[in-house]
Structure formats: C-alpha cells, structure tokens
Amino acid sequence: SQTIHQWPATLVQPVGSPLSLECTVEGTSNPNLYWYRQAAGRGLQLLFYSVGIGQISSEVPQNLSASRPQDRQFILSSKKLLLSDSGFYLCAWSGTGYEQYFGPGTRLTVT
Amino acid sequence: AQKVTQAQTEISVVEKEDVTLDCVYETRDTTYYLFWYKQPPSGELVFLIRRNSFDEQNEISGRYSWNFQKSTSSFNFTITASQVVDSAVYFCALSPHFSGNTPLVFGKGTRLSVIA
Numbered sequence: 001s002q003t004i005h006q007w008p009a010t011l012v013q014p015v016g017s018p019l020s021l022e023c024t025v026e027g028t029s030n031p032n033l034y035w036y037r038q039a040a041g042r043g044l045q046l047l048f049y050s051v052g053i054g055q056i057s058s059e060v061p062q063n064l065s066a067s068r069p070q071d072r073q074f075i076l077s078s079k080k081l082l083l084s085d086s087g088f089y090l091c092a093w094s095g096t097g098y099e100q101y102f103g104p105g106t107r108l109t110v111t
Numbered sequence: 112a113q114k115v116t117q118a119q120t121e122i123s124v125v126e127k128e129d130v131t132l133d134c135v136y137e138t139r140d141t142t143y144y145l146f147w148y149k150q151p152p153s154g155e156l157v158f159l160i161r162r163n164s165f166d167e168q169n170e171i172s173g174r175y176s177w178n179f180q181k182s183t184s185s186f187n188f189t190i191t192a193s194q195v196v197d198s199a200v201y202f203c204a205l206s207p208h209f210s211g212n213t214p215l216v217f218g219k220g221t222r223l224s225v226i227a
Contacts (some may be wrong), residue, residue, distance in 0.1 A: 043219035044202065059214075085187060088154055098144050098206050100215055102156040 002027035006091050006103035014111055017080040019064075021106050023091030026072065031093040033074040034100060035066055038088040050074060087111045113138045113207045117218035122128045124193050125226050132188040134203030140164075145179065145186045146207040146215065151199045162186065193225045 003026045013019060027030050032035045036046040046059045049065035056066050063082060074091060088107050092100040112135040119184065124130045136142050147159040160170065170177045176190045190197050200222045208219040 044217045046214050049214050090154075090156065092156075097161070099146055099158050099161045101158060102148075105154045107154070 001091070002101065004091060004093055004101060006089075006106055008106060009066060009104065010026075010107045010109075012109045012111060013081050015083055016080045018084070018106070019076070019081050019109075021076040021089055022041070023076075023103055025093045026070055028058075028093070028095055031095055033093040034094070035070060035074065035076050036090040036092065038085070038090065044090070045078070066103040076110040081110045083110050112210070113140075113205055113216045115203050115216050115218035117201075117203055117221050119221045120219075121222045121224070122167050123224045123226060126195060127192050129189060129191050130193050130223065130225075132190075132201050132203075132223065134186045134188065134218060136184050136186065136203070136205045138205060140207050146206070147177065147186075147188050148202045148204065149199045150202065156202065159188075161163050165199040188221075188224055193223075195225050198223060198225045 003025050034049045050068045061081045064078050090105045092105040094100045116131045118137045124165045145162045148156045150156045178187045200220045203218045204221045
C-alpha cells in the first residue's frame with residue numbers, strides 16, 4: 001500500500017530564516033506530487049505540483065520554491081521566510097486514479 | 112474556467128441530526144471527476160469519494176450519501192444521524208478533465224460542528 005510522509009510535523013522559525021520541508025511517498029512510482037498551504041481557518045492554496053523528476057509547476061508567485069530530486073521526493077524551500085509564510089503545509093500525491101492522497105502536514109509558525 | 116463553490120462556511124448540528132453539505136461546480140469540460148475530502152482537527156485530508164461525470168447514480172456508504180446532479184452542477188454530501196466524530200472541515204473538489212496530470216480544484220470548505 002502507498003504511504004506519504006512529511007517532516008517535520010511542526011516548525012517554529014524566525015523571519016528571514018531558511019526553510020526546507022520534505023515529503024516522500026512509498027509504494028508507488030512516478031506519482032504526481034503537490035504542495036498546498038492552508039492558512040488558519042482558510043481553504044487550500046495550491047503552491048506547486050510536479051508530474052516528474054525535475055518538472056515543477058508554480059501556481060502562485062512567492063518566496064517559496066520546490067524541487068523534486070527523486071521520483072518520490074518533493075521538497076519545499078525558502079531562502080528567507082516571511083511572517084505571511086505561516087500556515088499548514090500539506091503534501092499530496094496522485095496516481096492514475098485522479099484522487100489525491102494527503103500527508104499529515106507540517107504546521108509552520110514564522111515569528 | 113473551473114470553479115467549486117461551497118456556499119456554507121460553517122454548519123452546526125446536534126448529534127443524530129441529518130446534515131447536507133452543498134457543492135456546486137463550474138466546468139466547460141464534458142468529462143470530469145468530483146471528489147469529497149474530510150479534514151478532521153488533526154489536519155490530514157482524508158479522501159472520501161470520487162465520482163465521474165458519466166455516473167449520476169447516487170452513492171451510499173454507511174451514514175454517508177452523495178447526490179450528483181449534472182443538471183444543476185451539484186454534488187451534495189449528506190451525513191445521516193450525525194456523530195461528534197463527524198466534526199471536521201469538508202472539501203469538495205473537481206478534476207477538470209481526465210488527463211490525470213491536472214491538479215484538483217478545491218472549494219473553500221464547510222466546517223461542520225456536531226454537538227453532543
């Protein structure tokens with residue numbers, strides 16, 4: 001069966017510090033991968049998605065970036081965090097079934 | 112353009128009441144998928160159901176049922192005899208077409224509170 005992992009689960013970072021969130025998927029190959037952000041009490045905002053290694057589509061302009069160095073690994077990064085980057089970050093994958101399966105999420109607080 | 116509207120921002124019901132969560136979608140595609148997800152307080156989104164645009168049969172799974180009507184572009188979700196564990200944010204989503212590589216379009220969610 002497929003599983004998706006995200007770490008860390010929670011993170012508190014000062015403004016201006018770098019960020020690296022990691023997502024890995026097990027039990028499937030060549031998945032589509034997604035990064036979402038959810039501000040407190042708000043809906044889901046798609047940040048990036050990837051249909052293959054090195055292929056990244058960005059949905060919104062921001063100080064975040066994403067990379068996919070391996071087939072089942074998706075990394076979200078920032079060189080300098082802003083207060084507005086605080087939120088709940090969710091990674092998801094999809095295969096041929098179209099539905100997306102989500103990881104447990106990372107709760108980021110920028111202070 | 113594709114769009115999913117969940118007009119109900121928050122709903123509060125007493126345990127054992129039935130509750131319906133509304134979802135209206137917009138798409139120019141003739142073929143598409145619709146989805147419902149549940150986000151409990153823990154935060155992880157849980158996939159509940161997928162329905163393709165060719166299948167308008169209603170579906171029932173335990174206390175959950177879904178009503179898909181293409182004529183009104185709606186895909187409503189009913190919970191029968193609600194329980195406290197049903198308290199969560201529920202998201203409706205649309206896959207614009209059958210490519211499989213296009214991200215889902217999510218509604219803004221409906222927060223359901225079931226009070227004991």
